[in-house]
Amino acid sequence: MAGIARRWERQGRRIGVVPTMGALHDGHASLIHHAAAENDVTIVTIFVNPLQFGPTEDFRRYPRTLGRDLALARACGADVVFAPTARGLYPPGFQTHVELGALAERWDGEWRPTHFRGVATVVAILFQLTRPTTAYVGRKDYQQACIIRRLVRDLAFPLTVRVLPTVRERDGLAMSSRNASLGPAERARALVLSRALRAAAACIRGGERRAAAVASTMRTVIRRAPGVRVDYAVVVDAETLEPLTLLWGRVALLVAARVGRTRLIDNLLVDVS
Numbered sequence: 001m002a003g004i005a006r007r008w009e010r011q012g013r014r015i016g017v018v019p020t021m022g023a024l025h026d027g028h029a030s031l032i033h034h035a036a037a038e039n040d041v042t043i044v045t046i047f048v049n050p051l052q053f054g055p056t057e058d059f060r061r062y063p064r065t066l067g068r069d070l071a072l073a074r075a076c077g078a079d080v081v082f083a084p085t086a087r088g089l090y091p092p093g094f095q096t097h098v099e100l101g102a103l104a105e106r107w108d109g110e111w112r113p114t115h116f117r118g119v120a121t122v123v124a125i126l127f128q129l130t131r132p133t134t135a136y137v138g139r140k141d142y143q144q145a146c147i148i149r150r151l152v153r154d155l156a157f158p159l160t161v162r163v164l165p166t167v168r169e170r171d172g173l174a175m176s177s178r179n180a181s182l183g184p185a186e187r188a189r190a191l192v193l194s195r196a197l198r199a200a201a202a203c204i205r206g207g208e209r210r211a212a213a214v215a216s217t218m219r220t221v222i223r224r225a226p227g228v229r230v231d232y233a234v235v236v237d238a239e240t241l242e243p244l245t246l247l248w249g250r251v252a253l254l255v256a257a258r259v260g261r262t263r264l265i266d267n268l269l270v271d272v273s
């Protein structure tokens, strides 16, 4: 992979890279389409990264659909799919990790303490190997997208990060590889996440400026669904991810909840005048 990417780099080709963990869906398809339209060559990476799963998380259950993924990546315009093994990326003796700051401490960072360290480490390795001119990530993983942008800035990776909007099912459910783990009843219950975000946005449009009241609206909507447990439902500054008291400027509504055994996240950006 490194040989191919360096050759393309020497030839002055623009390289679009879409890092993924596979189980590709229309959200990934949108990223790959953008990468293919805006670059000379497009690389999709597929790697279920053990470093970003905690010991009690769903690493083993995480959907793996490489055959389908290859077909989808090709149909969307990918030139190369890079699907390394864990031993290939982390050979014996591997011991270096990216240490993160405040952006990774709250929210998912609190619930999944080693998660973002694993994400940042693998993304740094993947960028070294694939040499992106532009990397494409989805806004659905909002905190992750902020952290990858910060990583690229702080460690001076010579690339641009494009964060593209969340792709949703017709009924509002944010597309996620984990949706495949939901049974039909859970799939219906999972809609409370996007419903909660819309209710919160309506509340802000109606003039509410107290973050606590907006957050409480989200929690109330989510708790109405049986079998759904809220990890967090918060209103934060869209840049720093710090919690807010009064809403002003660009704010991010962030929710995470467990639907049965499946943990889902979603978010919405709102500009508050």
Ligand code: PAF
Pocket: 019, 020, 021, 022, 047, 049, 052, 119, 122, 123, 141, 144
């Ligand atoms: O969002 C994902 O699929 C993963 O966290 C990423 C960015 C590919 C790193 O493993």
